[in-house]
Amino acid sequence: MSSEPLLQVENLTTHFHTDEGTVRAVDGVSFDVSRGETVCLVGESGSGKSVTSESITRIVDIPPGEIVDGSVRFDGQELTEISEKELRKIRGKRIAHVFQNPQDALNPVYTVGTQIGEVMKIHGTEQDKAARRRRAVDLLDRVGIPDPAARVDNYPHEMSGGMKQRVVIAMALAAQPDLLIADEPTTALDVTIQAQILDLLAELQEEFGMSVLFVTHDLGVVAQIADRVVVMYAGKVMERGGVHDVFDNPGHPYTRALLACLPGEGDAETIGGELPSPLDPPEGCRFAARCPYAVEDCRVGDQPELVPVDGHADHTASCIFHQPDYDRSHIDREVDWESGAGTAAADGGVRGDGA
Amino acid sequence: MATQDSPGEAFENVDWDEVDAGGGGGLSGLLIAEVTAYVALLAAFAYDYFVLANESPTIGSWNVKDVEWLFALVLVLMFFHVVVPLVRNRRMTAYYWRQFRKNKVAIASLVYLTVLFFIGTLGPLVWAGPNSTIDFATAYAPPYFLGGDLASTDHFFGTDAQGRHLWHLIVYGMRVSFEIGLIATMLSITIGTVVGAVAAYFGGYVDEVLMRYVDIQQTFPVFILLVLLTYLYGASLLLIILLYGVFSWEGIGRLVRSEALQRREEAYVRAANAAGASRGWVIRRHIIPNVSGTVITAATLAIPTFILGEAALSFLGFGDPSTFSWGRTINAGRSDLDSAWWISTIPGLFLFFTVLAFNFVGDALSDAIDPRR
Numbered sequence: 001m002s003s004e005p006l007l008q009v010e011n012l013t014t015h016f017h018t019d020e021g022t023v024r025a026v027d028g029v030s031f032d033v034s035r036g037e038t039v040c041l042v043g044e045s046g047s048g049k050s051v052t053s054e055s056i057t058r059i060v061d062i063p064p065g066e067i068v069d070g071s072v073r074f075d076g077q078e079l080t081e082i083s084e085k086e087l088r089k090i091r092g093k094r095i096a097h098v099f100q101n102p103q104d105a106l107n108p109v110y111t112v113g114t115q116i117g118e119v120m121k122i123h124g125t126e127q128d129k130a131a132r133r134r135r136a137v138d139l140l141d142r143v144g145i146p147d148p149a150a151r152v153d154n155y156p157h158e159m160s161g162g163m164k165q166r167v168v169i170a171m172a173l174a175a176q177p178d179l180l181i182a183d184e185p186t187t188a189l190d191v192t193i194q195a196q197i198l199d200l201l202a203e204l205q206e207e208f209g210m211s212v213l214f215v216t217h218d219l220g221v222v223a224q225i226a227d228r229v230v231v232m233y234a235g236k237v238m239e240r241g242g243v244h245d246v247f248d249n250p251g252h253p254y255t256r257a258l259l260a261c262l263p264g265e266g267d268a269e270t271i272g273g274e275l276p277s278p279l280d281p282p283e284g285c286r287f288a289a290r291c292p293y294a295v296e297d298c299r300v301g302d303q304p305e306l307v308p309v310d311g312h313a314d315h316t317a318s319c320i321f322h323q324p325d326y327d328r329s330h331i332d333r334e335v336d337w338e339s340g341a342g343t344a345a346a347d348g349g350v351r352g353d354g355a
Numbered sequence: 356m357a358t359q360d361s362p363g364e365a366f367e368n369v370d371w372d373e374v375d376a377g378g379g380g381g382l383s384g385l386l387i388a389e390v391t392a393y394v395a396l397l398a399a400f401a402y403d404y405f406v407l408a409n410e411s412p413t414i415g416s417w418n419v420k421d422v423e424w425l426f427a428l429v430l431v432l433m434f435f436h437v438v439v440p441l442v443r444n445r446r447m448t449a450y451y452w453r454q455f456r457k458n459k460v461a462i463a464s465l466v467y468l469t470v471l472f473f474i475g476t477l478g479p480l481v482w483a484g485p486n487s488t489i490d491f492a493t494a495y496a497p498p499y500f501l502g503g504d505l506a507s508t509d510h511f512f513g514t515d516a517q518g519r520h521l522w523h524l525i526v527y528g529m530r531v532s533f534e535i536g537l538i539a540t541m542l543s544i545t546i547g548t549v550v551g552a553v554a555a556y557f558g559g560y561v562d563e564v565l566m567r568y569v570d571i572q573q574t575f576p577v578f579i580l581l582v583l584l585t586y587l588y589g590a591s592l593l594l595i596i597l598l599y600g601v602f603s604w605e606g607i608g609r610l611v612r613s614e615a616l617q618r619r620e621e622a623y624v625r626a627a628n629a630a631g632a633s634r635g636w637v638i639r640r641h642i643i644p645n646v647s648g649t650v651i652t653a654a655t656l657a658i659p660t661f662i663l664g665e666a667a668l669s670f671l672g673f674g675d676p677s678t679f680s681w682g683r684t685i686n687a688g689r690s691d692l693d694s695a696w697w698i699s700t701i702p703g704l705f706l707f708f709t710v711l712a713f714n715f716v717g718d719a720l721s722d723a724i725d726p727r728r
Contacts, residue, residue, distance in 0.1 A: 057629065059625065059628050059629045063559070088631045088632070088633060089631060090631070091628070091629055091630060091631035092629065092630030092631035092632075093631060096629070096630070097626065097629035097630070099622055099625065099626060099629075101622055104621055104622035104623065105622040105623055105625075105626045106623055106626075107621075107623040107627075107640075107641055107644075107645070108645070109644045109645060110644075118627075118630070118632075118640070119630050119631075122630060122631050122632050122636065123631060168626070171626070171630070172630075
């Protein structure tokens with residue numbers, strides 16, 4: 001066990017400067033990824049999880065984006081301070097990305113073999129053309145493409161969606177990265193292919209000893225692959241912890257709402273209300289406006305600090321009810337998630353209130 | 356690792372090759388052949404320029420001129436970046452050919468242009484320069500098929516006012532037309548593609564500055580500049596070609612920019628960024644190859660406008676007096692139109708059909724390459 005995590009993200013803040021104002025897409029996010037570990041960033045659309053993953057290697061569009069604050073330490077190196085040129089040596093080689101839609105992620109004018117070889121060529125890991133081709137065939141084989149020696153000369157349009165995603169994964173693995181950032185890699189695929197790709201990723205992770213940062217909105221996927229989970233909402237981290245802790249004992253009402261919406265798990269279909277405006281986020285907890293447990297204290301000040309849930313130091317939630325002055329049992333009651341804010345708060349339940 | 360910091364020149368060249376060839380094996384041999392061709396051309400040019408006296412012929416009786424050197428360079432370029440990739444990517448070529456073949460007029464046009472191209476480039480080796488056939492005894496000879504005292508198979512298409520064989524004038528005009536069309540087009544598509552792709556990919560101030568310059572250039576009257584320069588320094592074919600090439604890429608630049616703006620947002624461009632590719636790499640490897648369909652179509656349609664432009668200049672008397680372009684021959688025969696109509700009419704027909712053929716081929720190409728149209 002290495003003492004320092006492979007990736008340490010601290011107070012990462014990414015803003016987008018738009019005509020309507022500054023969009024605070026990521027607002028002080030912290031988490032870390034250890035070697036060989038799979039961490040899932042979970043949240044609904046617009047929660048800032050993709051921007052977080054793209055801010056790590058600054059592939060987010062700058063401008064209009066800007067990484068305003070925070071630190072990203074990768075293997076002892078501060079990525080927010082190094083030049084674009086230095087960063088390019090890390091992208092693809094040490095931190096690889098897999099994007100959501102495999103249909104578009106491959107350039108239609110090159111064969112898949114050429115595109116897998118491209119990463120090796122960019123990073124100079126394999127200078128010889130024949131060697132690149134051999135490695136491309138080998139990688140295609142490893143990601144489970146049948147007859148790789150023939151497929152290596154195929155153009156993307158000659159492959160199915162699932163195969164293309166395998167090719168994209170092969171491209172990401174080409175330079176043997178330490179960290180693979182997968183941004184919803186299975187969302188555009190049908191369910192059976194999804195399961196195959198997830199199995200493949202787990203297999204490859206073991207084989208290559210990589211860390212994986214997996215961005216998804218699908219808690220079912222999280223349950224299948226994650227070691228640890230980071231739940232995001234409106235640019236803030238709501239809850240962080242080991243996958244079992246978070247699923248068995250969700251500390252934040254938002255996590256519970258997500259679990260309740262999981263088909264086969266809970267009875268809710270939607271969470272009432274909408275994401276707060278990223279241009280002008282509300283005071284207090286970002287989720288307060290949709291939280292059935294929300295009380296007055298939830299709507300003042302900053303987002304609550306991440307505090308341990310039931311005394312577990314590595315399972316934390318950003319909810320005032322885990323703070324010493326509040327009664328945790330308040331958020332353990334059954335609620336109707338679709339009905340929206342404050343509906344369960346009527347009968348109090350806050351110790352400090354009476355004083 | 357060291358290679359990352361210092362990508363050598365050769366390495367850069369390899370990339371270019373792959374862009375055009377679209378991958379595949381056996382690159383280095385081709386690269387060597389291409390570099391050898393350039394070096395040989397350069398050496399021949401240097402020999403002609405520095406060693407041989409100004410007016411002495413380069414090969415046989417043919418004194419190769421600057422425009423012809425440039426033309427040779429463009430032909431070598433086209434061979435390695437159009438013909439070779441087409442041959443190597445047989446599958447893609449066959450696909451485009453099947454699409455192209457649907458247009459029968461375009462096929463006929465292509466045949467016509469190919470014949471014209473070979474006669475134009477190789478003809479001057481067979482037929483002597485028009486001035487060498489000056490013979491006032493046979494002036495104004497009508498074409499052979501019209502009959503008459505002077506008609507002869509020796510000058511099948513007749514002769515002009517100085518007795519120059521009209522066929523020789525036409526053959527030399529073909530070469531001039533192809534020189535203008537290909538060199539000027541090559542210049543304008545190169546500049547236009549690079550400017551358009553760079554503007555689109557970099558965006559922001561770069562885009563703003565480049566596109567405002569395009570606006571300025573578009574309002575700039577190249578024709579008047581040409582007339583002025585001709586008036587001041589005398590006409591030269593090289594000057595005309597360079598001015599046309601360097602001052603007429605705005606349209607292609609805009610076209611490429613709008614196309615590249617879409618390509619820039621494609622996931623594979625993002626993926627390339629995420630894989631550590633530099634900006635130059637992304638533009639060369641991912642943006643330009645994906646706008647090439649637009650560029651090829653635009654280029655084919657640009658060729659006839661350049662040919663017509665030069666013909667118009669020559670017709671007005673601003674052409675290069677040492678070259679026999681079709682425009683010049685048409686102009687020369689103008690005053691004899693009622694007595695010897697063939698002098699203007701026959702080169703005029705060639706000009707007309709050539710321009711028409713390029714347009715047909717361009718239309719068919721755009722249909723074949725871009726199925727949306």
